[in-house]
Amino acid sequence: MTSLAGRTADAAVARTSGSGELRLGAGTTFGARLSPDGRWIALDLLGVLWVMPASGGQARRLTSDLFDIAQPDWSPDSSQLVFQSYRDGVFNLWTVRPDGSGLRQLTTGPFDHREPRWSPDGRTIVFSGDASGSYAIYTYDVGGGRVDVLADGYGEEYEPAWSPDGNRVAFVVANTRIDVVDRTTGGRSTHITVPAGQVIHQPEWTPDGTDLVHHLTYDGRCDLMIRNTPLVDDEETFPFRVSWLDRERFLYTANGEIHVRSLGGEGTKTIGFSAAVTTRKPTYTKRRSDFESTRPRPVRGIGSPVLSPDGEQVAFRALNDIYVMKIGRAPQALTRDHWWKCDPAWSPDGKQLAYSTDRGGTLDIWIRNLDTGQDRQLTDLGSRAAVSAAWSPSGKELAFLDQDGAVWTVDVASGAVRRVFTATFEPGKPTWSPDGETIALAAVKPYSARFREGLSQILLINRATGQGRYVEAVAGRSIQTRGDDGPVWSPDGTRMTFAVASVLYTVDVAKDGTPTGEPRQITDEVTDAPSWSGDSKKLLYLNNGRLRLVSANGGRPRTVTVPLTWTAVRPPARTVVHAGRMWDGVRREIRCGVDIVVEGHRITAVEPHAEGRAGKRIDARDRLVMPGLIDMHHHREMQGYAYGDRQGRLWLSLGVTTTRSPGSPAYHMVEEREATRSGARIAPRYFGTGEAVDGPRIYYNFMRPTFSDAQLKLELEHAESLEYDLMKCYVRLPVVWHKRVAAFAQGIGIPVTSHYHYPAMAFGGDGMEHTGATNRFGYSRTVTPLGTAHSDVTDLFVASDMARTPTLFNSTTLYREDTSLVEDRRVQTLNPPWRMAALRESAEAAGRTDQRARRENLEAQVRQALEIFRRGGRVVLGTDAPIDHAAVSLHMNLRAMVTYGFTPYEALVTATSLAGETLGDDLGRIAPGMYADLAVVDGDPLTDIKDAANVEQVLVSGTAHTVDSLMQPFSAMSAAGSRKPDGNTVLAPVPDHPANKKFWWHGHEYVEKAQHACCSG
Template sequence: MRTILLAALLASAPLAAQSRDPLQEGLPLKPTRTVAFTTKVGHWMSLDVSPDGQTLVFDLLGDLYTLPMAGGKATPLTRGMGFDAQPRFSPDGKRVVYVSDRDGGYNLYQLSLDKRDTVQMTRGKTNTYESPDWTPDGKYVVVTRNMKLHLYHADGGTGQQLIREPAPLRTLGAAVSPDGRYIWYHARTGQWLYNTPLGDYDLMVYDRQTGQAATRSSRWGSAMRPTLSPDGRWMVYVTRHIDTTRLRIRDLRSGDERWLVNRVQRDDQESRATLDVYPGMSFTPDSRTLVAWWDGKLWKVPVEGNGAPQEIPFEADVSQAMGPYVEFNYPIADSATFIVKQVRDAVPSPDGARLAFTAMDRLYVMDWPNGTPRRLTTGEAGEFHPAWSPDGQSIAYTSMSARDGGHIQRVASSGGTPQRLTSLSAYYSRPTWTLDSRRLVALRSPFRAYEEAVAGGVGGGNDDIVWIPGTGGEVTVVAPAGGLGNLHFANDSSRLYAYSGQRGLVSMRFDGTDQRTHLRVTNAPAPGGQGAGPAASVITMSPLGDGEAMAQVSGDVFIVTVAQVGGTEPSVVVNAPESSFPVRKLTDIGGQFPTWSRDGRRLHWSIGNAHVVYDLAAGRQFDDSVRATRRGVPADTTRGANRPPAPTFKPFEKRILISAPRDIPQRTMVLRGARLITMKGDEVIANGDIVVRNNRIVGIGARGSVSIPSGARTIDVSGATIVPGYVDTHAHVRATFDVHREQVWSYQANLAYGVTTLRDPQTASTDVLSYEDMVMAGKVVGPRIYSTGPGVFGAGNPQGNNLTSLDQARTVLKRYSQYYDTKTIKQYQVGNREQRQWVIQAANELGLMPTTEGGLDYKMNITEAIDGYSGHEHTIPTFPLQADVIRFLAESKMVYTPTILVAYGGPWAENYWYETEDLLGNEKLKRFT
């Protein structure tokens, strides 16, 4: 078994590692259950023929098997939680090379068939590997690593990249010529493309002597997966012909081509193809027969004559070790009141004694930290972005309503009737006072930009930086915003600071001139990545102007140094082993809406309905004491050079608890006379009664058969058909961010089409928490809203984290369990197998039900089912799925939401509706969209 390692490795392994469950292999998640069944079909099976022609090796659901060439019972070569795939016999037939994630990341391994030991050829957990193949002398393996062909020696070494330019070129499916000189492969620009027009992959040949590459086939349906005969005469490849994937054969002596098989499994060129665009095929040693897989079966195909393919029957015992299935049941809340989930844009008063914020799009103030929140106005327009005047007597904010449009308002900090400061309706955001209170600066876009925004942000390149007098008046344009936002001042009102991820931290005069860039802040690049990581979402200068700034990066808050270097502005990288200038990370769980106190001594931020205050001097003193203590403590030699994580400073945190009445109708009604399609099998009641009390259905049956409470209102719905409300488990109904809608068209459209409950898996922002609050309170009409909140992303995503431990995964997921209260998460390609297992371990501990992003990655999809993830979003791209995968997924209990409209591995079904329906003429659509 592959779980038997080399004796030398075992001898040096720690006792704890030796006591692990062998099926766990090098992964952090311990298996607790097994999915076992016998199958005569398999999905996406890469195979190879042994040099003597007697044996096949193939992969099936992440394990390797051998099979006599005549067929029969397959013998497992490997077992365990690791996903093993794409095996290839060595030229002497004694070893098999394959790809596995058994240690937490993808690597190359060799399995010795006589000794049954496993040798790991490559190291690291941040690389990807696909489609290895041996050179004829057995000394080297050619494999795709991170999109590029690499050459590795069988006895060790770090390998050599063969093709570097052009950088976006992806090279896959290496097939080495019998003389060892040439490497055939298929290549495309980029990794994948939604709704591809095809023609993505070309056949290429690389010359190991000259280092030159040349194109050998370019077709509309692509040319992929070259497979060479041992005698060097034949080359078989995969291509798409109209809507069918076929095998085509080329005589390399003459260049002539013909069809070999007219229909095989649909190829995977319309996804990321992490197991290549087609499973590996192989010739028999006499070069007369091709062995390939399609339709769940193994086939022998004669390459000459008109012989039909012959099936190689097999039977395999699947026995897959599985992680614990993570599932929780949550009651639907029906209480009369609820606690508001989110406070937004909380800002302290200049003296720090009060806090202004918005909740459910209304402006509140409270004495900090022990006061009771109270509204400042009585209006019904949305209120956003509070900003204290420097004297603490007034609060400016933006308002938005369908009746009055958007404006900048000002209200006394003690409450009262607001004063409208702008005369022209527009989309205003983020007002900020000058230090002398004489002016307010803000961003402004035309009101139509807000009206026309479908979802997400507003602006569209039409935004300007403007100022108005602090008492109201005409608007003066400072400069086109050009993506800049986060307007603020340091200790001098003559220079206005602004920030964008593209331009960095910029300052300018009030006429928009003399623009200077002061700082750029980025996250560390993803492991194995090149160049800079994602830019900070916010940078704000200290109000003291003392060479420090606050930066928000991937949801965390940092203090960074703003150095004067002359020439090119400094660039600071956070979350890196080293940075050009000092960096302090202030958050562990993360935070939103970060802002300075006026005296520059504290940082404030919110998360969910909690508000956090970080005392910079106290935090610095704590960190200094920890460093001094740890300098005197030697490293724990039993842990190698590692020490336990250092303790971190805990800032002050306060929950802001606002209770709101839940919108529950208080009446009883009877819906009479409709045709009822019930959830009781295929039952249809031709003329029925439905009794509804408050917000619950309490009776349903044929007309007159249901007890009618006295005082109930009866509504005649004859001629209608009533079905149970639909639950849309994958609905991205994103409304505008930041400045929220009074009513959300996508919510109303879903209701109009019968969706009464929806779940948004990956909301891109936390605005959904406020929208959910407002739907519960009846302020926004919509279905019952559930969501995962923003996805749990990995390194390289602007909202992502490079998880380095289970503890860090627990910390990140506490955002969702303790602050967002989503009860579910979407693990959105958070990283390698180890990192994905950390996430599901943390989710299980924290009571969070995890779903996953399909990611156009069949291999990842299967491993997530193995690891116990309870949900899967979007289609598995390798279509059609065979019976073994269907049974495996069913027994894993993973819930599969294919989405269809956004298809992975094929054209989007959205296009079907454009072709078959008059969407522009549909009256219901026109009314609600």
């Protein structure tokens, strides 16, 4: 990477080619295991199994990048290593000899098998696995392959360790205690318990078998402990087992190195190592987006289509409206207004159409009488949204979801609402049994409480009892997405339909929704959003941007033509922005007295101010004009339903003119992109992907669980057909498929990103999301629990030029000193009440609780990003909004960066010119030929980063918006949640949901609800 000015002076689209070997002498969150004969050390650095001499030196690779291994352990005779590998999309146990020969797989899926430990006599391997619905401790007979349960209690049990005599096994229980099982008697006892908030990992017996050493994370520390006494408390130790050299000396990893100490504490010895890896820079040419062409383009963003009961019409969401189309004729827009609309639903008689819109202030359900054309507002909840409506078979009620995923019903005549089931995490659209007694929807069922991933199954809710139970759609498989992919009950009540593995199935069901037969595959092409005809004989669905009809019994589908097009918005022919001061996004200095001449979408000249220029004039003579900000990581449709029309306006009002989403419901992403580019919706410029490609287990509703090579081919066809702007590989996708997705994406000119830096860097990946991020191991290899990274991380990012998007969640700690944005009128007006309440609670928590550990973690993360940036690496700003707060979080990220080392100039570059270059389009700079995305601000952000939020006006692709015009539709409405549910609202008691349980992420416990607090996507 050259200087910033040099890089951005001529934004080339073609990426620089090149690859090279890099020798690493440090590691981040890696384990080391000494062989029993004392000759060798095994490492799991970067997911590769390495062996090196015990005295130190060059490490020799035993496994390829595709094996994605962790936590090796030696056989007692030092002749073999056992390790966990994610090669096949599930964690399994493998063995290999230390010379790399004899590679052998011991276990197979679908359940995870982790943390193998060889018994002292060499006959048994103990490990943890989740086959029982929670993590438990198992034994594997090395001679015969038999697996038996050793310990399976009520809590999550994992990370086992043998006593030296082989008679006892210690293991961690639910992060806060170590239990011991006596294999001879079966007795079980607790060795140590720590308070909630402290996290235990990786027990290891002392050589005499009298005690246990373990790792403890607490109060911003990572120490090695023996009971309650620290063994190592002056380093950041990594959460892996120690190895004993003798009765006194032990080997462990800390501060990026391999260390040896003794129980007597005579000092620390470092064992050096060197491991060679290869990085490859991408060699493809990025596809450019067409923001300017005025040619009509076919609408591909067809959201939530539903077939009318008579099978003659289709209702769907597109171009910021609800359309009704008689098959064979042109679709007709329902409202033609600027408000957000979603989730059309036909009444059983086909005379009414329900949908959600925020024209009343927040997203509520409205009903259109299709005969009279009259609308009426059905719900008026104020403090919550009402979306995903579904009519009861009688037509007297609607079921719907709120913004948290709770299930409600509303009486169509009176408007009385009642909550019938507690919130689940991002559930699917409800569907009714014919007798109205059962409501079904897709909901995630985790495999365990230790990790959040699981399968999206059918949740059946008994309305009389309020109880829910899961049934599988297809055994061992997920419903494809939990948005519009089913289940959908047939009107005659005999079947359900749903998409699984990206094709359509039906299954016979009892009247309560229990499957009574085997699922039948109906289609063999990518299938989403199925709906039934009223006679239960036909199914409508989406296939790669087109509507298709098929017989409910299968057969050849036919395409339903949608004669609907869109064209790019036409900005004013010529606009002249008179800037008293201007920062171009590249240079360190500010220019004064400048005219920025805009013709159509682009800047055509940047010249000294001159009176009398032709064109629309924007007077910023007393202000600074800078490039609009770019948020490189958000999920615009993930909770866009809850924000509605507010979300795009909020971003713009705070100067954000471009956003990029690395994961969204695919058709809603395309609808958002088309609505924004056509001018039907006021929002920033948008780059997006659809559902991220994931492995067999998923968590978010906008991931596509993938089970086979054949299905992966369908997913890639889906992405190409919908013209994704990038591809996202999510956390449970095997490396071999990640590599295949990367080759496909770059082959069609779009970047690929994920939550992993290596081995993506070895096959030319474009980016990594978050500093650490959720991942399949439960810990990050790019950042420690305390926010630290070592030279393996920084060196690799610099060498590969892979883009790093930090998403600094702990920037909320700055609310302790700075609540200016929380109190800002734009933020209060343009947030829906529930998001405003959450923002206020975040600010209040920062003020009333001890934030020191989080603040230190934030500082470490920023300094890591700063080192990469100043060494020439590619750091771009992203926030994960709306999980973190939309637009507000971007400015808090900027302020955190400056607080801990970035200059204001450096921080702003990550959100302007460098981000634009990474996108590969003419964005992020003020120069002739660039898109006219500008922010007019009061102040000098290059001196005081807070001034970047003092936005008064923005231009997006040459179209201007003042802050007042953006706020105007909501200015008279309460933004602080003053409206309350009306008197018809009944908060019925509901049971806890199985998915709302405790999980552990990066060694810290959190309760996973519908709006989870950790990073996502």
